[in-house]
Amino acid sequence: MAGVVTQRRFGWVVLRGSPFVGKHGATAAAPRLVPVRRGNLCTNLTHVSGGRQLSTVSTAGGNGGKDGEGCVVVVTSGKGGVGKTTTAASLSYGLAQAGHRTCVIDFDIGLRNMDLHLGCERRVIFDFVNVIQEQCTLNQALIQDRRNPGLSLLAASQTKDKEALTQEGVTRVIRELQKSFDYVVCDSPAGIESGARHAMYLADEAVIVTNPEVSSCRDSDKMVGFIASKSRRAETGQAPVRQTLLVTRYDPARAESNEMLTLADIQELLGLEVLGLIPESKAVLTATNLGQPVIVSEGDDAATAYKDAVDRFLGKTVDLKFVQPKPAGLLKRMFGSSS
Ligand SMILES: Nc1ncnc2c1ncn2[C@@H]1O[C@H](COP(=O)(O)OP(=O)(O)OP(=O)(O)O)[C@@H](O)[C@H]1O
Ligand SMILES: [Mg+2]
Secondary structure, three states: OOOEEEEEEOOEEEEEOOOOOOOOOOOOOOOEEEEOOOOOOOOOOOOOOOOOOOOEOOOOOOOOOHHHOOEEEEEEOOOOOOOHHHHHHHHHHHHHHOOOOEEEEEOOOOOOOHHHHOOOHHHOOOOHHHHHOOOOOHHHHOEEOOOOOOEEEEOOOOOOOHHHOOHHHHHHHHHHHHHHOOEEEEEOOOOOOHHHHHHHHOOOEEEEEEOOOHHHHHHHHHHHHHHHHHOHHHHOOOOOOEEEEEEEEEOHHHHHOOOOOOHHHHHHHHOOEEEEEEEOOOHHHHHHHHOOOHHHOOOOHHHHHHHHHHHHHOOOOOOOOOOOOOOOOHHHHHHOOOO
């Protein structure tokens, strides 16, 4: 194996000085993951992320929509269950709260969830598929958030399957939404099949949601490559879709003790600027059960982290929080972990 072994985690080796094996063709400076071979195990685990620089998003909203039209943002991941819908709900809510007219589209046909996150499940009469199949107008299907009138939802169908979406139909609906909204946020289903492809195809911006684990990074890397080569921007030779990284369910103490990938590891593996780092938080589930995006959960760390991510998305410089474990309390320091 060429390159310098810098870390070993979870049966994988991170090699420095060799190209990343991922699909999106990262630069030679990026490390790559290769499976650890038997008899090749490192005895000396190094926590190399401590001294590394993390680069956060440095410019506002990057690619706007075309000709003054709304910007299309896809929230995607490849892997399922990593926090895409949680993120799309909070990002959309935060953008609308900041005064930007925002529409969030649930692309998870047959498994809709966004209506629950926004607490409007009983108000869904018409959905995305009904609009595509011209069974209702777009206005009939849009649900305006009662707390935050700048935010509207186009819900997924609960009964149809993803084959009900056509690229032509999706394009027509998104182009129409771009005329009246500043941001059209597409909550992608998992995978890289048709639903996810439709969700990312027209994107100007992509938020790549990743958990601090190897499988999630690998699937995200695949999605990054997919967007770079199969989006409309790629096909038509426009400026590439701007892709940023949002790591969710992060536990800095476990990352520090090498139980999960660190943010610096993930950033280096995927080669993306960091939009946000969302800590593991019980408030996420509570918020979903209450029908509200976690960004409104006062005093919660995940809510703070989502607010910061929205600010970065809008071009503000905000220091990353929750990268390091919180200092132990006095009792814990005096009596150890049992107290
Ligand atoms: N920061 C977090 N802390 C704790 N739990 C979280 C966090 N983010 C997401 N979760 C939990 O992870 C689970 C999956 O979240 P979510 O539905 O947003 O993922 P998803 O990527 O949209 O899933 P799918 O691929 O099925 O659409 C949910 O139970 C959610 O409550
Ligand atoms: Mg989802």
